[in-house]
Amino acid sequence: MTSKKKWLLLAFAAMTVAPITFGSLKVSSLNAEEPTAAPAAAPVSVDLDYDAEELQAEVDAILQQKKDEGDAFEGGTATVLGTITLNVGTTKDSKAGEIRREIGKDGSVGPVTAEAQDDxxxxxxxxxxxxxxxxxxxxxxxxxxxxxxxxxxxxxxxxxxxxxxxxxxxxxxxxxxxxxxxxxxxxxxxxxxxxxxxxxxxxxxxxxxxxxxxxxxxxxxxxxxxxxxxxxxxxxxxxxxxxxxxxxxxxxxxxxxxxxxxxxxxxxxxxxxxxxxxxxxxxxxxxxxxxxxxxxxxxxxxxxxxxxxxxxxxxxxxxxxxxxxxxxxxxxxxxxxxxxx
Incomplete structure (x- = not known):
């Protein structure tokens, strides 16, 4: 095997260490700040891969804990991790990203905003x-x-x-x-x-x-x-x-x-x-x-x-x-x- 082929194989191996599929999703933050949606440069169809029922269950658990402790809940934003599939025209690409959903004072989970991450x-x-x-x-x-x-x-x-x-x-x-x-x-x-x-x-x-x-x-x-x-x-x-x-x-x-x-x-x-x-x-x-x-x-x-x-x-x-x-x-x-x- 030539030296050039070895370097090409090494570069290919390095590029394969970044899988983009997520098995389980957890609520990673819950705060009182309003979500900031990333501006879209073109119309984008977004498919979100996460468990909405699991998110709602964790939100309910947090609300119950706050209720037991006597704390008031003013709403906030739930951030989960997942795979975001972006469909722009004929191009389809899956990326790691943040999936955000607003949470009302009553614990209801609202609209979704998503931000893909290349980092x-x-x-x-x-x-x-x-x-x-x-x-x-x-x-x-x-x-x-x-x-x-x-x-x-x-x-x-x-x-x-x-x-x-x-x-x-x-x-x-x-x-x-x-x-x-x-x-x-x-x-x-x-x-x-x-x-x-x-x-x-x-x-x-x-x-x-x-x-x-x-x-x-x-x-x-x-x-x-x-x-x-x-x-x-x-x-x-x-x-x-x-x-x-x-x-x-x-x-x-x-x-x-x-x-x-x-x-x-x-x-x-x-x-x-x-x-x-x-x-x-x-x-x-x-x-x-x-x-x-x-x-x-x-x-x-x-x-x-x-x-x-x-x-x-x-x-x-x-x-x-x-x-x-x-x-x-x-x-x-x-x-x-x-x-x-």
Missing amino acids: FRVNNVWMMVATFLVFIMHLGFAMIESGLARAKNTVNILFKNTMIVAIGLLTYAFMGFNLMYPGDAWISGTWLGFAGFGIDAGGNAGLSFTYNAGYPYWTDFLFQGMFAATAATIVSGAVAERVKLMPFMLFSVVYVMIVYPIVGSWEWGGGWLNADSFVAKFGSDFIDFAGSTLVHSVGGWAALAGILVLGPRLGKYVNGGINPIMGHSMPLATIGMFLLW
Whole structure:
């Protein structure tokens, strides 16, 4: 298969990760604001795929709750998620979208307004591309690490970096993801939380554009899991030729499953470093947009701890002098550097 065909297949695979069908629909907002209908540039026939009876049942439940609590209801807007099929002339296209219905003071569900959203496809495809780029970082780390090491250790280094990806995703799925994103399941203040073992999309299993600013649960998990494995790969380069394979694999399990997720929860999981939590009291926000602290700094500190415990490579210091240990392939290390760059 030529290189051009491989890239075409990769692009086709990326475009297929944005399904547009929704199984179950829930009321996602109920407020007192009037709905704003999107202006139509041309006459459009809209077919709405959602369960009106389920919507009415949930509205009735909310009204009953307010009645029991003695609160007055002034009406509002119910927003549900669904598939909107747009028929413009001879063109038919189904898109993810918001379906809004006005709710009167008596709980009656009124006219429908709908707004199709293209953001879901764009955001989801971009997140998958970003996940692939983070995955390529593992190749860069493997090449630069093996190139700067001695030839006899190349197989060990390549196997170690390959296993980090597999072990990292499995351990992150088993415990790390819910430790990093506990939701409301905080155990000790906003320092430690845990939402349970395994991964469960729950109400976010449907591929809706409302999850996390426009991409689905599973895309978010895959991206975050790849980042978690990357943090362990940083440590791998620091302890190259200093540690045996099995001890490092055990370290990777603990690091990706426990250490990295706990630190990540402090900011990305809504913990004490989050803008709405502890740091805000000092009039300043802690912002880590792409992991410069949570991924690279934490990985760097773990690497420093590793080399302090393990000490120098065998043969580095002989008879009170320094023995240079040269890498076996500078071209390989240079290619790895450019992949990381």
